[in-house]
Amino acid sequence: MAQEPRIDVEVAAKGAAGSLKAEQARQVAEALGRQGVWFATPPAREGQAPRPDHVWELVGDRPHLGYTATGRANVYLAEGHAALTRPLILADGFNYGPSDLDALWRHFNASYEKGKPGFLDRLRSMGIDVVLLGFDQRHTYIQANGAVAVSCVQRVIAERQSDNPLTVGGVSMGGMVTRYALARMESDRVDHQTDKYFSFDTPHLGAWIPLVLQQLAYLHESLEQRSDGPGQAELIRSPAAQQLLWAWVENEHYSGPVTTASSLRTDFLDDLRRVGWFPMRPYKLGLANGAGDGTGLELPPGAPVFDLDADPFQLVARIQPDMGELQNVGSIRYGAPIWASATSHVPAFDGAPGGTLDSWGRIADAMGLPIDNRFRNSAFVPAVSAIALARDPFQWQSELYLDLRDLPKDETFLDAFCCDARNSAHGTISKVLAGWFLEQIAGW
Structure with a gap:
């Protein structure tokens, strides 16, 4: 039986923050970089977003744990409709704060073939009406935003002037929100009139x-807490992060299992x-930004990305090692050791084939540190996750580098999927992915 992945942290007797004087803490906080929510993706600013034909304010059809989520949808009618x-x-994905639907349009309609229309414009030219679904708190519970998605589906059905079935899905977390919403409607015996999920x-x-x-995000907060807004780890501690992340820790001092560290993930599953x-x-379609041939990223397990030596302050942070016992992933010294972290039985996620996020690069930029370009991006959604490999979410880590090109049909929970030609940025449109999806839609 595989041993449970875990993390172990050693800290000075008074803790990382308590071991430093005020001036020392300030110096370390400055070395860790700027304020702001770490890992939040900035909105797309390039390009133009058309004015929607309709804007709907939406309220979840039921509360989750006493909280009723809200959101909105921008409706863009097809040509001639x-x-x-x-x-x-198309539902928005994981991030901090409210959705920016104009930015979502710009992102998905960015040109992927020179001189040709973007993805959303191509959908509209095919006679497909595009409804962009956003949430006022993208980082809240998936079930709560799932209730907003249910309200959106019901509004579309009420407004639709035909008997054509719906196509419903989303990017990143938006795919989980709509997956849950459609499944919940079926469980409740509510007709969602959807024949394609993506x-x-x-x-x-x-x-x-x-x-x-x-x-490091938690540590930054503990050294220099903010009073005028969210802290660096606000996205990490959010309900959505706890529900989505395979491995999660609750603070910089946490030692213990990482796959079951949050009850929110277990409860959601x-x-x-x-x-x-x-x-x-629905017929279930999946698109993955990761390469399907099992080729990962050039990120040697255990390699140091940050190796800052500014005597007396020293910081080391490493690419996730591949399994092993008590493999060092980071340490901080201020003259004497004040914090060190090691993982056991955690696979080499950073270099896995998958949709990438420039987490390392953003943190390096925030800290003002040089970084090798190949280390800027690491896997965020492994390809085996995006294609819904038929595995238990707590027991799938040994197959991160699986070749998916000839995967038997019963090895995925989806009916069809497409991987990108190479590992590309999470949630980006490519010629391969857009072409495949448009063919799937046109074929119905």
């Missing part, structure tokens, strides 16, 4: 943010199973 006729709902680089089995970077795991009625 005066009303919703052939609707496609997920775009969605972490069906889990997502990954390097554990040492999670810890149990809830997902309760409503059917996946919606059964």
Whole structure:
């Protein structure tokens, strides 16, 4: 039986923050970089977003743990349509704060073939009405935003001037939100009138943010707390992060298992199973930004990315090692050791084939540190997660580098999937992915 992945932290007797004087703490906090929410993705600013034909304010159809989520949808009718006729709902993904639907349009309509229309414009030219679904708190519980998605589906059905079925899905966490929403509607015997579900680089089995970077975000907060807004680890501690991340830690001092560190993830997976795991009625499509041939990123396990020596302050942070016992992932010294972190039985997630996030690069920029370009990006949604490999989310780590090109049909929870030609940035449109999806839609 495989041993449970875990993390172990050693700290000075008074803790990392308590071991430093005020001036020393300030120096370390400055070395760790700027303020702001770490790992939050900035919105797309390039390009133009058209004015939507309709804007809907949405309220979840039910609360989750006493909280009722809200959101909105921008409706862009297809060419020649005066009303919703052939609707496609695309839900926004994981990030901090409210959705920016203009930025979501710019992101998904960015040109991937020179001189040709973007992805959303191509959908509209095919007679497909695009409904962009956003959430006022992208980082809240998936079930809560799932209730907003249910309200959106019901609004589309009410406004649609045809009997055409819906296409419903989303990017990143948006694919999980809509997966849960459609499955819950089926469990409740509510007709969602959807014949195609799609997920775009969605972490069906889990997502990954390097554990040492999670810890540094918490450590930064403990050394220099903010009073005028969210702290560096606000996205990491959010309900959505706890539900989505394969490995999560609650603070910089935490020692223990990392796959079961949060009850929110366990509870969400149990809830997902309760409503059917996946919606059964729609044909299920999956797109993965990761390469499908098992080729990972050039990130040697255990290699130091940050190796800052500014006597008396020293910081080391490493690419996730591959398994092993008590493998060092990071340490801080201020003359004497004040903090060190090591993982056991954690696979080499950073270099896995998958949709990438520039987590290392952003933190290096925030800290003003030089970084080798190959170390800027690491896997965020492994390809085996985006294609919903038929595995238990707590037991799938040994197959991160699996060649998916000839995967038997019963090895995925989806009906069809497409991987990118190479490992590309999480949630980005490419010619390969867009072409495959448009063919799938046109074929119905």
